[in-house]
Amino acid sequence: MKRTEIINALQLAGEGQLINVRGWVRSRRGNKNVSFIALNDGSTIKNIQIVVDLAVFPEEQLKPVTTGSCISATGHLVASQGSGQAVEIQLTELEVYGTADPEQYPLQKKGLSMEYLRTIAHLRPRTNTFGAVFRIRHNMAMAIHQYFHEHGFFYFHTPIITASDCEGAGQMFQVTTKNLYNLKKDDEGKIDYSDDFFGKQTSLTVSGQLEGELAAMALGKIYTFGPTFRAENSNTPRHLAEFWMIEPEVAFIQKDELMELEEDFIKYCVRWALEKCQDDLQFLNQFVDKGLIARLESVVNTDFVRLTYTEGVNILQEAIKNGKKFEFPCTWGDDLASEHERYLVEEHFKKPVIMSDYPKDIKAFYMKINEDDKTVQGTDVLFPQIGEIIGGSVREESLDKLNAEIERREIPMKDMWWYLDTRRFGAAPHAGFGLGFERLLLFVTGMQNIRDVIPFPRTPKTAEF
RNA sequence: GCUUCCUUAGCUCAGUCGGUUAGAGCAUCUGACUGUUAAUCAGGGGGUCCAAGGUUCAAGUCCUUGAGGGAGCGCCA
Numbered sequence: 001m002k003r004t005e006i007i008n009a010l011q012l013a014g015e016g017q018l019i020n021v022r023g024w025v026r027s028r029r030g031n032k033n034v035s036f037i038a039l040n041d042g043s044t045i046k047n048i049q050i051v052v053d054l055a056v057f058p059e060e061q062l063k064p065v066t067t068g069s070c071i072s073a074t075g076h077l078v079a080s081q082g083s084g085q086a087v088e089i090q091l092t093e094l095e096v097y098g099t100a101d102p103e104q105y106p107l108q109k110k111g112l113s114m115e116y117l118r119t120i121a122h123l124r125p126r127t128n129t130f131g132a133v134f135r136i137r138h139n140m141a142m143a144i145h146q147y148f149h150e151h152g153f154f155y156f157h158t159p160i161i162t163a164s165d166c167e168g169a170g171q172m173f174q175v176t177t178k179n180l181y182n183l184k185k186d187d188e189g190k191i192d193y194s195d196d197f198f199g200k201q202t203s204l205t206v207s208g209q210l211e212g213e214l215a216a217m218a219l220g221k222i223y224t225f226g227p228t229f230r231a232e233n234s235n236t237p238r239h240l241a242e243f244w245m246i247e248p249e250v251a252f253i254q255k256d257e258l259m260e261l262e263e264d265f266i267k268y269c270v271r272w273a274l275e276k277c278q279d280d281l282q283f284l285n286q287f288v289d290k291g292l293i294a295r296l297e298s299v300v301n302t303d304f305v306r307l308t309y310t311e312g313v314n315i316l317q318e319a320i321k322n323g324k325k326f327e328f329p330c331t332w333g334d335d336l337a338s339e340h341e342r343y344l345v346e347e348h349f350k351k352p353v354i355m356s357d358y359p360k361d362i363k364a365f366y367m368k369i370n371e372d373d374k375t376v377q378g379t380d381v382l383f384p385q386i387g388e389i390i391g392g393s394v395r396e397e398s399l400d401k402l403n404a405e406i407e408r409r410e411i412p413m414k415d416m417w418w419y420l421d422t423r424r425f426g427a428a429p430h431a432g433f434g435l436g437f438e439r440l441l442l443f444v445t446g447m448q449n450i451r452d453v454i455p456f457p458r459t460p461k462t463a464e465f
Numbered sequence: 466g467c468u469u470c471c472u473u474a475g476c477u478c479a480g481u482c483g484g485u486u487a488g489a490g491c492a493u494c495u496g497a498c499u500g501u502u503a504a505u506c507a508g509g510g511g512g513u514c515c516a517a518g519g520u521u522c523a524a525g526u527c528c529u530u531g532a533g534g535g536a537g538c539g540c541c542a
Contacts, residue, residue, distance in 0.1 A: 032497085339538095
């Protein structure tokens with residue numbers, strides 16, 4: 001008999017029709033006359049209740065139906081006599097696909113901490129919380145593709161293995177096929193990569209932006225969406241060594257339009273979640289973060305604040321004058337500390353802030369320099385609780401200015417000649433941003449730790465599963 | 466990487482000033498219950514107190530070192 005997914009079965013009217021559902025047992029309870037199985041197949045956070053008449057199915061036959069086991073259940077879909085659900089299945093045929101020894105199966109009905117679930121990351125998708133998170137993760141990926149597709153962007157695939165080591169976004173993981181204990185070295189003791197797989201030193205990408213800029217100079221509007229790797233020893237609830245990043249790059253737009261894009265894009269994704277992930281969000285709102293749905297709705301309905309770095313520093317210095325205490329000083333030219341950003345977003349404005357026009361020395365070499373020659377057209381989106389969710393900028397399109405910046409910063413561009421060709425041949429004004437996918441998910445799910453919004457987190461000293 | 470906190474039953478945690486046989490809830494097992502919703506009720510089993518070393522008549526408890534984990538900071542997305 002054809003399987004009905006539980007999400008669909010729950011939509012049907014219980015008219016006694018025979019259906020088949022398959023999934024994993026969440027719990028079984030009852031008395032000596034009747035047994036109730038809560039079954040979940042991942043299609044929705046909701047379980048379907050299967051009612052077993054113990055006169056037809058003796059207890060002995062139900063023995064293997066324990067929490068975590070996998071079954072196929074066929075029966076009549078009827079209106080439920082109980083109050084917790086509209087419909088339920090009166091079991092007529094049972095097949096046990098896989099048992100789960102209850103003495104050993106680690107998932108219980110309650111009391112599991114996120115830290116513990118991380119130690120069983122191979123099983124945690126079976127919990128309500130992680131089922132919800134990963135369904136939302138899928139939905140956000142779809143929302144992102146849909147947004148860009150609707151707006152005329154092309155999904156452009158940038159390489160994961162790269163030979164450029166100056167992207168400036170962090171420490172890189174090296175890629176090699178050589179025996180690390182017997183490396184060929186030159187007279188000065190430096191490693192000779194000429195006999196390595198690619199004939200040169202290669203690494204995992206820390207950003208697809210530079211390649212994305214090449215594409216924008218041909219296709220006009222592109223975005224990348226792929227894994228990114230950073231070998232930084234960052235131990236925080238907001239950092240991963242392997243994470244997914246979305247990087248749109250657009251020709252012919254200026255700073256205002258870039259900020260509009262950033263705001264419109266995030267709102268689109270959040271709106272998508274509110275519309276299409278209601279059941280999962282309601283669960284998370286109830287058990288993980290009581291203010292979640294209200295916060296998501298407020299982001300969709302408020303205008304983000306536009307604030308220059310200089311204005312931000314003025315507000316902070318004013319606050320300090322009025323007695324606000326910070327751990328770190330706030331002086332023009334220094335990067336804002338987390339506590340400064342949080343003050344602006346969570347206390348002063350109480351809404352998302354797009355901060356722009358940072359001092360050039362605290363930002364990357366490719367950002368467009370303003371006429372004051374002191375600031376660059378970076379545009380970062382700062383979110384409550386998460387901090388920087390988007391880092392964007394207008395790119396410097398002038399070859400001379402870009403070269404001057406590269407020289408001033410002594411950036412090794414030997415393997416990057418191709419990037420400069422975007423400025424050498426048909427240079428165009430353009431801009432783009434990078435969004436950390438998992439940081440978006442932190443915001444949309446209300447989860448506290450980034451390790452809990454990616455199925456298999458990679459962080460310093462952790463690559464289990 | 467720095468700072469700080471934590472590590473006791475399968476899970477979540479108590480454990481007083483260092484002092485008898487280390488406790489609870491949940492889970493699990495056994496039984497009861499005529500439809501349960503984190504079912505309920507009764508009972509049973511379950512411990513290398515993270516590891517090593519030290520102080521002491523006596524260490525889960527104090528000290529040192531190490532490992533693992535959380536949080537804050539830095540770096541960033």
